[in-house]
Amino acid sequence: MKSCVRIAVAVAAAVVLSSVQPSLRADSKSSIEGIRHELMQLPYYGVFDFLAFSYDKGTVTLMGYAYRGTLKHDATRAAKRAPGVDQVIDKVEELPVSENDDDLRWKTYYSIYRDPFLSRYAPGGGLLWGHRHPFDDGFHAIGFRRFPGTEPLGDYPLHIIVKRGVITLLGVVDSEADKTVAGFRARDVAGSFGVENELVVEGTAGR
Numbered sequence: 227m228k229s230c231v232r233i234a235v236a237v238a239a240a241v242v243l244s245s246v247q248p249s250l251r252a253d254s255k256s257s258i259e260g261i262r263h264e265l266m267q268l269p270y271y272g273v274f275d276f277l278a279f280s281y282d283k284g285t286v287t288l289m290g291y292a293y294r295g296t297l298k299h300d301a302t303r304a305a306k307r308a309p310g311v312d313q314v315i316d317k318v319e320e321l322p323v324s325e326n327d328d329d330l331r332w333k334t335y336y337s338i339y340r341d342p343f344l345s346r347y348a349p350g351g352g353l354l355w356g357h358r359h360p361f362d363d364g365f366h367a368i369g370f371r372r373f374p375g376t377e378p379l380g381d382y383p384l385h386i387i388v389k390r391g392v393i394t395l396l397g398v399v400d401s402e403a404d405k406t407v408a409g410f411r412a413r414d415v416a417g418s419f420g421v422e423n424e425l426v427v428e429g430t431a432g433r
Contacts, residue, residue, distance in 0.1 A: 254281070257310030258377075261286055264304040265379055270297055274331050276385040276396045277301060277318065278368075278376035284312035289373045291387045293331075295320050327388040330418055334386050334393055337411040344407060347383045347399070368398065368426055384408055384425065391419035398426050 258281050265277060274293040279286055286305045292298040298318045305314045321327070339348040368378050378398070387394040393412050399405050409423035 253310055257281060257284075257308055260308030261305055261311065262377070262379060264308050265301060266381075268297065268300055268304055270294055270300070271380060273335060273382040273384075274386055274388070275380075276378070276387055277380065278370065278373045278378045279305065280376045281311075284310060285315065286311050286313070287315045287317060287376070289317045289376055290319070291389075292318050292320050321387070321389055324388075324390070326391060326417070330388045330391065330393060330415060331386055333415045333417075334388070334412050337415055338384060338386070338395075338408050341407065341411050344384075344404060344411070347404075349382075370396065370426060371424055372396075386412075388418075391417070392422065393418050393420070394422040395425050398428055400428050402427055 261279060261281060265271070265279065268277075271277060272293070275297055276290040277297075278289050280289075281287075286308070288301055288305060292301075298316065298320050301318060302314050302316045305311060338344055368376070370376065370378065378396075380397075382397065383399060384395055384397040387396060393415065395408055395412055399408065405423065405425040405427055408425060409421060412418075412421045412423070
């Protein structure tokens with residue numbers, strides 16, 4: 227009789243656990259979608275910033291660069307609003323204020339986004355990362371060297387980060403040719419101390 231009771235209890239426990247696991251997966255998926263939605267609503271997140279995130283068991287880790295200091299704090303508050311988020315680890319770096327860097331930012335922006343070969347990436351060109359590349363279910367880590375294991379987001383495919391005269395390109399493009407041309411256009415900008423082209427090519431992004 228006792229053995230029958232043990233078997234019944236074991237079967238019941240297995241049923242409960244099997245029903246809980248899909249629920250946990252569903253909760254994780256809804257949390258990731260919520261984080262993504264909240265961060266994409268940030269009003270001052272632009273081409274001179276870069277945000278990426280990871281999520282693990284209620285903890286969000288934010289990484290990237292903030293051109294405006296308010297973005298760093300706004301991103302943390304936005305991520306906390308997502309369902310299932312218990313803690314936010316803020317690793318976003320606030321970029322230093324510099325007139326020279328500002329000049330390089332705009333010169334690089336025009337050099338890249340006005341290039342005929344890259345013009346389809348420009349605002350209104352229909353190739354914005356946040357819209358042309360809709361994410362399906364789950365988390366999508368992109369192979370950025372600086373931020374491994376994180377998912378990027380934003381309305382610009384090519385983000386331009388300038389820090390103390392060094393230009394860094396971050397984002398996702400369609401081909402190696404696009405990555406190469408973007409690097410050339412950034413190097414055409416006079417006055418920089420160097421260009422780091424860390425664009426990831428679509429299709430190799432998860433490697």
